[in-house]
Amino acid sequence: MIEILDKNSAKNTKTFLLNTKNTTYAFTVLESGHLAHLFYGAKCDFGLDGVKATEGINKYLAGNTISYSSEYSNIGLEDLALEVSTIGKGDIREPQICLTNIDGSTSNDFIYHDYELINGYSSNGYRHLTCMPEAFSGDEQLIIKLKDSQRNIYLELVYTVFEDTDCITRRVRIINKEETFIDINRALSLCLDLPSKNLSMMTFTGAWTREMNVNELKVTQNKIVNSSFTGTSSNRNNPLVILKRKETSDFYGEAYGFNIIYSGNHYSCAQANGYGKARFVMGINPENFDFRIEHDEIFETPEVVMTFAKNGLNNLSQNFHEFIRNHIVRRTWAKKVRPVxxxxxxxxxxxxxxxxxxxxxxxxxxxxxxxxxxxxxxxxxxxxxxxxxxxxxxxxxxxxxxxxxxxxxxxxxxxxxxxxxxxxxxxxxxxxxxxxxxxxxxxxxxxxxxxxxxxxxxxxxxxxxxxxxxxxxxxxxxxxxxxxxxxxxxxxxxxxxxxxxxxxxxxxxxxxxxxxxxxxxxxxxxxxxxxxxxxxxxxxxxxxxxxxxxxxASDNTDAWCRAKIQTGYSYGYSTSVIAAHISASPNHQTLRNTLQESRFNVAAFGMLGLEVNLSDLNDDQIQLLKEQIAIYKKYRDVIFDGDYYRLSNGEETEFGNCVYEWICVSKDKTRALAFTMQDKAVANQPNAWLRVTGLDDNKKYHFFNMSNKYEIKHFGDLINTVSPIHIKPDSAMHRVIGKLKKMDGEVEDMVVAGSLLNNCGIRLHQNYAGTGYDGDVRFYQDFASRLFFIEEVVDNEND
Incomplete structure (x- = not known):
C-alpha cells in the first residue's frame, strides 16, 4: 500500500511509495523541498537503495539552464522529474499550476511542508471532493502539503490508491491564505514526468457519429495536446489518453493510462524535454479559464485516474474496466445487469x-x-x-x-x-x-x-x-x-x-x-x-x-461503424457502460445494408437495445430477433462483468480487408463470448481461423456458433446455376422461392482444450470463395460477422 521512508529526518526529506497489487509509484522530497518523481511502473522492492539509484541529481547543471537558487546551485528544475510544476524558477516545460498573485506576478515556488496519511475511505480525515464526483472505496489516501516559499498560498496534492484495480487517482487543492484574492489561470490535476524513450501518446478523436478513432503520435519536444472546448468532454477529443512504448501492443509491452472524472472542458499535453524526460499533464482546460479565490477559500480540481500495465493494452484496459465497475458506477445499477x-x-x-x-x-x-x-x-x-x-x-x-x-x-x-x-x-x-x-x-x-x-x-x-x-x-x-x-x-x-x-x-x-x-x-x-x-x-x-x-455511445448504429467506435471505447471504458442498439437496414446514418446477424453481434457487446420499427420486419426477421435476444440474456452477465480482450482491433490484414475480433470471458473462466467481423470479403480466401485468449488452459470447452439460415436473394444470379428455368434476380418468382427455400449456414460445434483455443486457435469452416456453397461453407460477405459461444465442459467421471 503506501509506505513512507525517512532518508534524513533532520532535513525532513522523505520518500513516498504508493503500491497497488501490480504497480509502484514513487516520489521523494529533495533537500531543496521540491518533490521529485522517481518511478511509476511494475511493482518493485524500492527501499532507500532504490531512492539512491533513481534520484538522479546532477552535480553540474547543463549549459543554458537555470539554477534554482544559490543554496542549491546544482538543481535545475528544467531537468528534474517533478510531481508539481509551476511557472518560474527555471522549469520551462508545460506547467500544472499557474496563478496570478496579488502583485501581478505569475511565478510560484511550492515547497514540501508536511504530509498526512489516511487509511480507509471512510476515515474522518479523508479529503472528499465537495462539488464534483470522485472515485469511491479507495484503500488509502496520501495528502502532500506544500507551501509557496514566498507567499501564503498552499497546495495539497491528494493521492488515493485503489489496490486491486492497479489505479491511483490524483488531484489538487489550492488554499489561499493571502490577505486578498488570487486568480487561478491554470489548475491541472496531474503532472507526471517519465522517461521519454520510445514513448507515444494515444488519443481518441472524432465527431458526431464518428466517435473514438484511435490516434498515435510519438512524444517529442513538440507538444501533443488533447483537449475539448465544447463545454463537454466532447466527441472531438475524448479525455481518455494512453502513453505507451513503441513496441507495446494489445498483448505485450508497457503502457500508462489516464482519464479524468470530469464532464467539461479538459486538457492533456505530452511533451519531451531535451534531456530524455517526458511530461504529461491533465486537468481542466485552461482556455478561457480564470477562477478567483478569496482569502481562506479553496479551489479543488477534479480527480485524474492513472494506471500502469506491463503486459499490453488489454491489461491496461482491464484495469480501467474494473475501476469503473468497482469505483465509479454506483447505486442500484452498479452490479445489476441491464434490461433489453x-x-x-x-x-x-x-x-x-x-x-x-x-x-x-x-x-x-x-x-x-x-x-x-x-x-x-x-x-x-x-x-x-x-x-x-x-x-x-x-x-x-x-x-x-x-x-x-x-x-x-x-x-x-x-x-x-x-x-x-x-x-x-x-x-x-x-x-x-x-x-x-x-x-x-x-x-x-x-x-x-x-x-x-x-x-x-x-x-x-x-x-x-x-x-x-x-x-x-x-x-x-x-x-x-x-x-x-x-x-x-x-x-x-x-x-x-x-x-x-x-x-x-x-x-x-x-x-x-x-x-x-x-x-x-x-x-x-x-x-x-x-x-x-x-x-x-x-x-x-x-x-x-x-x-x-x-x-x-454514438448516434451511429451502423454495425461496421459501431465495431470501430466500440473498439475505441474499449481502451478505457467497460462494456457494461456502453449502450448499443440493433437498428434498421439500410442504416439511418450511412444507408449501408447489413445483415441482422451483424447488427446483433456488434450490439451484443454492450448493453443491448433495439432502435427499429418492428412492424417493418418480416416473420423470419422477427423470429431471428427473438432468438438473438434470448441468446443475449443468457450471456449478458459475461458481457456485463467479464474480462474483455481485443483480439484484432480493425487493422488491415495481408489480404487488404480489416477485421475486428473481441472476446469477453467470465471471471470464473467457465463461459465466454467471442466476436469476429470483416469489412469486405476477399476473393479466393477460404481459410478462416480464430485464436482467443483469457480461457483456462486446463479446462475443456464446448465451442459453437448460432446456426443461421440465409435468403437465396443474397446469392443473386447464382440461383440459375442450379435452377432448371431462368429466374430473374429480385423478380416475383425469386422472392417466392426465397421465402420457401433458405440456405443453411455453417455449424461450428466442437469440444477442445482451453490451451488449444488460447495458444493455437481453431480452423473455422471455409469462407465462400466462388467454387461452391453448402451448409459446410461460411456465407461471409462484406460486413459479415460471427458470434461464438464457449462453455466449460465438465467431465462428470472426474467430479
Missing part, C-alpha cells in the same frame, strides 16, 4: 401517439424486450426540434392519458417504462424561454449562435437548477418510470451568464451546477436507470458515469 430495451426514436422519430407506442410495445414484449422507452416528442408542441424544450408538459394530443396512463398500460404488458429528456436545454419557442429569457446562456444584445435550434440553460444559477430538479421530480413521481435517457444535443459557443461577474469561471461553474442537479435527482430516485447521452458520445466520461451507469 426498445427505443422509439429511429422507429418513428416525432411521429407517434399512444396507440402507436403501445403497438410497438406489444411486439417488443413478444420478442423478449424488458423495457420500452419513449424518446423525444412527448411534451409541449414537440412535433420537430424547433420548440418546447424546457416546458416538459405532456402533449395530451399524443398521450391523452398522460405519462401515467401510458406507463400503466406498458406495465400491464409486462414491460418497464422509460422516457427521454433534455433538461439542460431550452428552445426560444417555448414557454420557459418566453418567461425567463435571462435563464439561457447568451450575451445580452449580441446575436446568438444556434445549435439544433436550442440554447443552453444557465446551470450556474440556483433558481434554474431548482426549477429543473422540481420538474424532473414531478415527472418521475407522476408515473412508474424506471429509465431516463438524459440527452444534451448542442455544444457551448458563447460562454456568458448574467449572474456572473467573472465570465471565465462560467464553463467550470456550469459543470458544478450540472453535478448538483444530477446528484439531487439520482439520490432521490436511486432505482431509476439513467442513461447519459449527448448527441451520442459527446459527453462519454467518468463524471457522467458517476451518476448514470451507462452512456449512449
Amino acid at each position: 430495451l426498445l427505443n422509439s426514436w429511429e422507429a418513428c422519430y416525432f411521429k407517434f401517439n399512444e396507440t402507436k407506442l403501445l403497438n410497438m410495445a406489444k411486439k417488443a414484449k413478444d420478442l423478449g424486450v424488458e423495457l420500452f422507452v419513449m424518446d423525444d416528442g412527448w411534451f409541449g408542441n414537440r412535433d420537430n426540434d424547433t420548440c418546447s424544450l424546457g416546458d416538459w408538459d405532456v402533449n395530451l394530443k399524443k398521450l391523452p392519458n398522460g405519462l401515467k396512463g401510458l406507463a400503466d398500460k406498458i406495465n400491464e404488458l409486462g414491460l418497464e417504462f422509460g422516457i427521454w429528456v433534455e433538461p439542460e436545454m431550452v428552445n426560444v419557442d417555448s414557454n420557459l424561454y418566453r418567461e425567463h429569457p435571462d435563464w439561457a446562456i447568451q450575451i445580452p444584445g449580441i446575436n446568438h449562435s444556434e445549435g439544433r435550434n436550442q440554447r443552453i440553460l444557465n446551470l450556474t444559477m440556483e433558481e434554474v437548477r431548482d426549477y429543473l430538479v422540481a420538474r424532473i421530480f414531478d415527472m418521475l413521481s407522476s408515473a412508474n418510470i424506471k429509465y431516463v435517457k438524459w440527452d444534451m444535443n448542442r455544444i457551448f459557443t458563447d460562454y456568458y451568464g448574467i449572474n456572473l461577474t467573472r465570465q471565465k469561471e462560467m464553463a467550470h461553474r456550469y459543470v458544478l451546477g450540472l453535478y448538483d442537479i444530477m446528484r439531487r435527482i439520482v439520490e432521490e430516485f436511486p432505482d431509476v436507470l439513467f442513461e447519459g447521452c449527448a448527441s451520442g458520445g459527446n459527453r462519454f466520461d467518468l463524471g457522467i458515469l458517476s451518476f448514470m451507469p451507462q452512456i449512449w
